[in-house]
Amino acid sequence: MSEQKLMSLIASIGELDAAAMAAAEQHVNSLTKPPGSLGRLEGIAIQAAGITGELAADVSKRAVIVMAGDHGVCEEGVSAFPAEVTPQMVMNFLAGGAAVNVLARGAGADVFCVDMGVNADLEHAELITCKTRKGTANMAREAAMSRDDATAALLGGFDLAARLAADGYRMFATGDMGIGNTTASAALCAVLGGMTADEAVGLGTGINEERRLHKVEVVKRALSCNRPDAADPIDTLAKVGGLEIAGLAGVILGAAANRSIVVVDGFISSAAALVAVSLAPQAAAYMIGSHLSQEQGHAMLLRKLGLSPMIQLDMRLGEGTGAVLAFHFVDAAVAVMREMATFESAGVSRE
Numbered sequence: 001m002s003e004q005k006l007m008s009l010i011a012s013i014g015e016l017d018a019a020a021m022a023a024a025e026q027h028v029n030s031l032t033k034p035p036g037s038l039g040r041l042e043g044i045a046i047q048a049a050g051i052t053g054e055l056a057a058d059v060s061k062r063a064v065i066v067m068a069g070d071h072g073v074c075e076e077g078v079s080a081f082p083a084e085v086t087p088q089m090v091m092n093f094l095a096g097g098a099a100v101n102v103l104a105r106g107a108g109a110d111v112f113c114v115d116m117g118v119n120a121d122l123e124h125a126e127l128i129t130c131k132t133r134k135g136t137a138n139m140a141r142e143a144a145m146s147r148d149d150a151t152a153a154l155l156g157g158f159d160l161a162a163r164l165a166a167d168g169y170r171m172f173a174t175g176d177m178g179i180g181n182t183t184a185s186a187a188l189c190a191v192l193g194g195m196t197a198d199e200a201v202g203l204g205t206g207i208n209e210e211r212r213l214h215k216v217e218v219v220k221r222a223l224s225c226n227r228p229d230a231a232d233p234i235d236t237l238a239k240v241g242g243l244e245i246a247g248l249a250g251v252i253l254g255a256a257a258n259r260s261i262v263v264v265d266g267f268i269s270s271a272a273a274l275v276a277v278s279l280a281p282q283a284a285a286y287m288i289g290s291h292l293s294q295e296q297g298h299a300m301l302l303r304k305l306g307l308s309p310m311i312q313l314d315m316r317l318g319e320g321t322g323a324v325l326a327f328h329f330v331d332a333a334v335a336v337m338r339e340m341a342t343f344e345s346a347g348v349s350r351e
Contacts, residue, residue: 002151003234009158010280011014013256016050023099024049030342040310044288044333051261056337059261061110062171062327063164064100064320065094065251067157069117070135076218077184080205083135086179087120093177093319094124095137100175100319105297107327109173111320114160116153117185117243128204136242137278139187139222139296150238150246154279157250158257165258171330172255173263173290174248174269175320179205182295185271187219187240189297191228193304194280202267203316204297233278241275248272253279256286257271261330265323266293266316277305291315291322 024046030037036042047057068090074083085098093113104111114128117162119135132152136144169232186200193200197219203212226239237246249272255262256276262288264273277284289307292298294316302309315322343350 002148002155005045006151006155009257012073013253013282015282016285017053017334018050020052020053020055021046024337026053027055028230028336030334030344031340032343032346032348038336041329041333041336042166044330045337047288048261048330048334051259053259058146059171060108060327060331061168062173063169063274064104064109064111064173064175064324065114065160066100066111066175066320067114067247068177069242069245070119071178071184071242072136073137073140073183073218074180075138077138077211078204078218079179079223080207081179081285082220083119084176085180086177087118087122089177090115090118090122090127094126097115098319099183099317099323100324103321103324105327107324109327114247116156116247132243138212139184139226140218141225143226144184144241145194145238145243147234147238149243150234150241153243154250154253157247158254160188161251161254161260162258165260170237170260171327172251172260173320173323173327174251174262174265174272175323176244176248176265176268176318178242181242181245181268182220183215183256184242184245184309185268186297187222188236188245188271188274188285189301190219190223191230191236191240192233193301195297195300197223199300200297202297204295233275237275245272245275249275249279252276253283256280256283260286262287263290263323263330264288264307265290265296265320266318267298267301268299268318268321270305273305274301288326290326293322294351
């Protein structure tokens with residue numbers, strides 16, 4: 001029944017508003033500048049109009065959704081940090097002390113921290129709990145989670161995005177926290193993105209090349225052990241994914257269903273986006289790429305998604321940090337639409 005509900009919700013994702021996009025393009029071309037001279041800002045403005053149905057939508061109410069979950073594959077020594085860092089960082093987010101909190105304050109964004117599957121009992125007044133289980137199993141030895149768990153996490157993310165959209169949020173950034181989640185993301189890229197394990201696996205939290213090669217072998221073992229079905233995104237997600245990755249995929253789907261802008265963060269968020277578009281190709285039109293991560297598989301993943309990053313700052317933190325920085329570019333595109341003079345209003349001659 002849960003999977004049937006998910007598919008029904010996915011079916012509600014519509015196409016972009018073609019009339020609004022045509023009007024936005026006409027307006028962009030009437031502004032006091034040479035055609036195309038604002039580059040990708042013009043494309044973002046037109047896309048935002050198509051998503052929201054408005055020429056210059058008010059996107060001042062924006063959210064960073066940081067989803068956290070633990071990964072059993074950490075037993076294989078794939079990370080430079082121990083698993084207990086996940087719950088510790090969740091409390092740091094809630095205290096406002098993480099990098100994403102700092103950058104979100106600068107972007108006027110609210111941070112929502114979600115326990116999707118942390119392997120600890122966490123309590124905090126502002127923590128959103130959407131936990132179906134305490135972390136995934138070790139995917140190198142068995143399925144990371146059940147199909148029902150994966151579906152529940154997808155629905156949890158969808159529901160959160162829908163509730164925030166109902167509260168007036170028009171723009172979302174995807175953020176993640178989960179020691180071991182670059183390993184799960186690499187496995188998802190190998191199956192759903194058609195990469196080899198060696199192409200998909202990077203240095204993660206800062207491991208050396210020797211440990212990266214070990215991580216490659218762990219991903220290969222996970223794929224061999226579980227045999228995920230590339231034609232079945234939920235099967236793949238359940239076998240080699242993560243709870244926070246599933247939740248973020250749900251957020252992307254929920255935001256798209258509610259005609260909201262989704263700014264996708266780095267490698268883990270992009271892996272979640274890959275799951276989302278594998279389930280609902282029409283959701284891709286609602287996404288904006290933020291930055292190019294240092295994680296080596298990210299460039300290939302972005303090409304697979306058809307996303308072009310706005311920023312390249314050699315970041316690899318996750319948390320939604322790159323996506324929050326990209327909010328400023330969306331703001332600039334919307335401000336141009338709202339405030340810039342046209343040739344006619346300014347009395348400026350055209351060619």
